Amino acid sequence: MKIAQISDLHVVAEGKTLGVAPMAENLEKVVAHINGLRPDLVLVSGDIADTGRVAEVVRAAGILAGLKAPFYVTAGNHDTRGALRQGMPAAALPAQQTAHLSYALDLPELRILALDSTDPDAPNGRICTARAAWLEAELAASKKPTLIFMHHPPLKFSVDETDRPPLEGADVLGAVVAKHSHIVRILCGHIHLFAQALWQGKLVCTAPSMGMRLHWNPNSKAVSSFLRASPAYLWHMHNEDGQIITHAFSLDDVEGPFEFS
Ligand SMILES: [Fe+2]
Numbered sequence: 001m002k003i004a005q006i007s008d009l010h011v012v013a014e015g016k017t018l019g020v021a022p023m024a025e026n027l028e029k030v031v032a033h034i035n036g037l038r039p040d041l042v043l044v045s046g047d048i049a050d051t052g053r054v055a056e057v058v059r060a061a062g063i064l065a066g067l068k069a070p071f072y073v074t075a076g077n078h079d080t081r082g083a084l085r086q087g088m089p090a091a092a093l094p095a096q097q098t099a100h101l102s103y104a105l106d107l108p109e110l111r112i113l114a115l116d117s118t119d120p121d122a123p124n125g126r127i128c129t130a131r132a133a134w135l136e137a138e139l140a141a142s143k144k145p146t147l148i149f150m151h152h153p154p155l156k157f158s159v160d161e162t163d164r165p166p167l168e169g170a171d172v173l174g175a176v177v178a179k180h181s182h183i184v185r186i187l188c189g190h191i192h193l194f195a196q197a198l199w200q201g202k203l204v205c206t207a208p209s210m211g212m213r214l215h216w217n218p219n220s221k222a223v224s225s226f227l228r229a230s231p232a233y234l235w236h237m238h239n240e241d242g243q244i245i246t247h248a249f250s251l252d253d254v255e256g257p258f259e260f261s
Helices: 023-037 054-064 081-087 129-141 170-178
Strands: 002-006 041-044 071-073 103-106 111-114 146-149 183-188 195-199 202-206 210-214 226-238 244-250
Touching: 002 023, 023 054, 023 210, 023 226, 054 081, 071 111, 111 129, 129 170, 183 226, 183 244
Parallel strands: 002 041, 041 071, 111 146, 146 183, 183 202
Antiparallel strands: 002 226, 103 111, 195 202, 210 226, 226 244
């Protein structure tokens, strides 16, 4: 099974711009690239809109409709739940409950649990007891290999602005995650960088953004800026050995292909 993961689209409404980053145009490029590689589905791990408006979601949904594979979304801190419900097709956001936009996808090889980690008062996210209980129930319902996808990473990635404060309720989430060995990946966004770390014995991957790369320096705390970069995304494959293989694609800063010899 082949899964493309895109994140942090930050699409603005038609006629508006987001600084120097052509986010909608970048998303169009990524959609075309993904279509060429024919995944089975596409996960969109939040910050779909830049300011949470319905018009932004509608524009993003229109571009994502160009995907040949089905796509599924979860909310980021720049999104609002109401706008996502209004602007996204129901098939892309099959959340049943009203309090949060979490949902489960039962696929032949895998289960995917979209966990809504947003809170209007917590830019770096929050997992409340209700969502932890929902996750526990879903994880207990099936022992099929399971991917969790959520916007906010549950651990600090040495990115000052997203580490302080860290995800609220990470301890509650961690207690649930630690119990279930069939979680094969936790896929996140939020930090606008590709990064990986083990947490509670599970590999957490954060996806890069649509060309709005965090200006990150491991020696600096001054990180509230971004670099205009190639739009990039992750590719996860569940192979015949039962492993999840993750690759990262970056679109524009390459030439070739060239032969090795
Ligand atoms: Fe973002």
